[in-house]
Amino acid sequence: MANTSAPKPAFMNNPMVKWIDYRLPIFTFMHHELHEYPTPKNLNYWWNFGSLAGIMLVVMIVSGIVLAMHYTPHVDFAFNSVERIMRDVNSGWLIRYIHMNGGSMFFIAVYIHIFRGLYYGSYKAPREVLWWLGIIILLLMMATAFLGYVLPWGQMSYWGATVITNLFSAFPLIGDPIVTWLWGGFSVDNPTLNRFFSLHYLLPFVIVGVVVLHLVALHTHGSGNPVGIDTKGPQDKIPFHPYYTVKDLFGLGVFFLVFAAIVFFAPNMLGEPDNYIPANPLQTPPHIVPEWYLLPFYAILRSIPSKLIGVLAMFGSIFILFILPWLDTSRVRSARFRPIYRIFFWLFLIDCVVLGWIGANPPEGYFLLIGRLATAWYFLHFLIILPLLGWFERPLPLPTSISEPVLKGGGSVAAAKPMEKA
Amino acid sequence: MAQSAVTHAAGGGHGAEGTRRDFLYIAAGAFGAVGTALALWPFINSMNPSADVLALSSVEVDLTPMQLGQRITVAWRGKPVFIDRRTPEQIARAQADNTADLPDPQTDKARVKKPEWLIMVGVCTHLGCVPLGQKATDPRGDFGGWFCPCHGSHYDTSGRIRKGPAPKNLPIPEYAFLDDNKVRIG
Ligand code: HEM
Ligand code: FES
Numbered sequence: 116m117a118n119t120s121a122p123k124p125a126f127m128n129n130p131m132v133k134w135i136d137y138r139l140p141i142f143t144f145m146h147h148e149l150h151e152y153p154t155p156k157n158l159n160y161w162w163n164f165g166s167l168a169g170i171m172l173v174v175m176i177v178s179g180i181v182l183a184m185h186y187t188p189h190v191d192f193a194f195n196s197v198e199r200i201m202r203d204v205n206s207g208w209l210i211r212y213i214h215m216n217g218g219s220m221f222f223i224a225v226y227i228h229i230f231r232g233l234y235y236g237s238y239k240a241p242r243e244v245l246w247w248l249g250i251i252i253l254l255l256m257m258a259t260a261f262l263g264y265v266l267p268w269g270q271m272s273y274w275g276a277t278v279i280t281n282l283f284s285a286f287p288l289i290g291d292p293i294v295t296w297l298w299g300g301f302s303v304d305n306p307t308l309n310r311f312f313s314l315h316y317l318l319p320f321v322i323v324g325v326v327v328l329h330l331v332a333l334h335t336h337g338s339g340n341p342v343g344i345d346t347k348g349p350q351d352k353i354p355f356h357p358y359y360t361v362k363d364l365f366g367l368g369v370f371f372l373v374f375a376a377i378v379f380f381a382p383n384m385l386g387e388p389d390n391y392i393p394a395n396p397l398q399t400p401p402h403i404v405p406e407w408y409l410l411p412f413y414a415i416l417r418s419i420p421s422k423l424i425g426v427l428a429m430f431g432s433i434f435i436l437f438i439l440p441w442l443d444t445s446r447v448r449s450a451r452f453r454p455i456y457r458i459f460f461w462l463f464l465i466d467c468v469v470l471g472w473i474g475a476n477p478p479e480g481y482f483l484l485i486g487r488l489a490t491a492w493y494f495l496h497f498l499i500i501l502p503l504l505g506w507f508e509r510p511l512p513l514p515t516s517i518s519e520p521v522l523k524g525g526g527s528v529a530a531a532k533p534m535e536k537a
Numbered sequence: 538m539a540q541s542a543v544t545h546a547a548g549g550g551h552g553a554e555g556t557r558r559d560f561l562y563i564a565a566g567a568f569g570a571v572g573t574a575l576a577l578w579p580f581i582n583s584m585n586p587s588a589d590v591l592a593l594s595s596v597e598v599d600l601t602p603m604q605l606g607q608r609i610t611v612a613w614r615g616k617p618v619f620i621d622r623r624t625p626e627q628i629a630r631a632q633a634d635n636t637a638d639l640p641d642p643q644t645d646k647a648r649v650k651k652p653e654w655l656i657m658v659g660v661c662t663h664l665g666c667v668p669l670g671q672k673a674t675d676p677r678g679d680f681g682g683w684f685c686p687c688h689g690s691h692y693d694t695s696g697r698i699r700k701g702p703a704p705k706n707l708p709i710p711e712y713a714f715l716d717d718n719k720v721r722i723g
Contacts, residue, residue, distance in 0.1 A: 281665040302615040397617045399666040
């Protein structure tokens with residue numbers, strides 16, 4: 116390790132910094148995690164999305180706290196308070212559109228981050244717990260986004276809340292008492308809105324906590340990399356700062372460009388017009404759909420004719436990710452060296468997109484049939500294909516080190532040198 | 538360090554039956570766990586419906602203006618209640634279907650106080666949408682009753698589930714006829 120550690124920056128010799136660092140080693144910690152933290156030198160742009168997700172979490176918390184200063188969690192005032200934010204509050208429209216579309220950008224970043232993990236086998240030993248923490252973050256995000264969507268108290272808010280809370284009524288015996296407990300009444304009403312606001316404020320901070328654990332787990336064994344073999348020595352690594360801080364910042368610029376384009380030019384593109392109609396408990400809109408990031412799971416729910424099994428399948432489709440590290444029996448991490456898995460990976464990605472498309476359409480006719488097939492494929496992929504592939508697939512030969520493919524045959528003398536010392 | 542070494546030695550000395558100290562650990566732990574659970578309960582229970590929500594609200598509805606074959610919706614406890622003044626054909630159809638293949642078997646008689654007046658909570662037993670069919674122009678499903686557009690549940694002229702993902706019939710609230718033209722729900 117001593118070899119890789121970069122020299123301490125000059126400011127660490129400042130007496131003030133030294134005084135603080137002796138009492139609270141914050142500078143040593145930052146230096147260690149950012150500067151010294153040795154990172155594989157071959158990370159590609161798919162490795163940007165973790166930090167992008169983290170930045171979106173901060174954006175959501177900052178914009179959310181400001182929104183909460185103007186928002187009123189009461190059934191009689193909620194809708195109008197959001198309209199007031201849009202029309203009267205200084206820059207209110209901007210902050211709300213940032214928060215509204217920021218949720219979508221957050222999910223885009225996290226979904227790409229997850230599929231990156233699926234492609235490169237990031238969930239395999241020794242990163243199983245890191246993977247679990249990621250799934251927990253996903254579940255918390257879904258809960259947070261669902262709760263937030265209820266707050267503006269439009270028609271979709273109200274009926275989305277009704278349908279999702281009613282999912283729990285599928286459980287025999289305990290189902291109905293649970294739903295009444297969730298509502299604090301006999302329908303989605305003021306007590307429900309109040310507690311949803313309280314929890315919507317709380318959960319993002321719980322996510323921050325889990326993200327910290329996620330990073331601790333990450334830094335324990337370090338980042339994976341596109342070739343999926345372990346780093347063999349200092350010649351395979353570079354310090355995180357400045358190399359990846361710069362690469363992450365460049366990615367952030369591109370990502371924010373897309374984000375800004377949506378916020379300023381198509382802020383309601385991803386939303387449902389029905390949510391600009393105030394909630395009406397006596398009338399269901401003809402077509403209820405959740406936000407786009409929940410559509411694949413909604414499709415799984417609806418493709419199964421039994422209420423209880425539908426609910427179990429929907430939750431199961433996420434929980435199955437927890438046992439993925441053991442369902443995938445292949446020792447090779449990266450799909451680059453798994454020719455057959457690579458095909459199934461893309462099929463699985465298409466399957467998820469198909470499920471999302473089905474979730475946005477009514478469950479009738481062909482949609483129902485396609486939805487059922489896509490649901491079956493989703494589970495087949497995890498439960499049958501992945502375990503079998505590990506046995507039957509013949510992986511391509513792995514490179515002997517990260518440097519080898521990067522430097523086309525490991526010819527570079529400069530890069531190989533430190534290895535001889537190590 | 539020395540102390541823990543002693544404890545270990547003492548623990549080991551007594552073999553598999555366990556020591557007094559083990560017993561104390563378990564007893565204290567169990568007390569702590571039960572105590573924490575009891576302390577948690579008020580917090581969980583505070584989320585159940587409060588006294589004012591529970592205070593049984595009821596609504597009285599004047600039925601005089603209702604035509605034969607007309608359906609109206611009234612709000613009760615924040616939910617829609619369907620009142621249907623059924624035509625003789627609708628009643629006959631509901632009764633004829635008593636013997637049909639019902640997912641949640643119930644006779645029409647068990648669902649009404651007076652056959653002409655079908656009164657139900659208009660909340661789909663699948664995931665809680667309000668089924669269509671109250672307006673004459675609404676789709677009423679394959680059985681002439683109500684149709685829930687959310688996930689496609691069909692209810693018959695007695696409000697019984699016949700087709701689709703909903704597991705149960707539309708529920709019947711508590712109600713009483715105060716006189717021939719007045720009903721109190723709740
Ligand atoms: C994980 C981070 C978060 C996510 C994914 C998220 C998601 C959402 C979503 C989807 C909405 C509905 C937007 C709309 O359609 O109008 C919303 C609304 C809201 N959120 Fe968040 N949120 C997050 C964090 C926060 C935080 C930390 C606060 C701070 C209190 C907050 C406060 C609010 C408020 C007041 C609203 C209602 C105003 C509105 O609807 O625009 N959010 N949130
Ligand atoms: S809520 Fe009525 S069919 Fe699903």
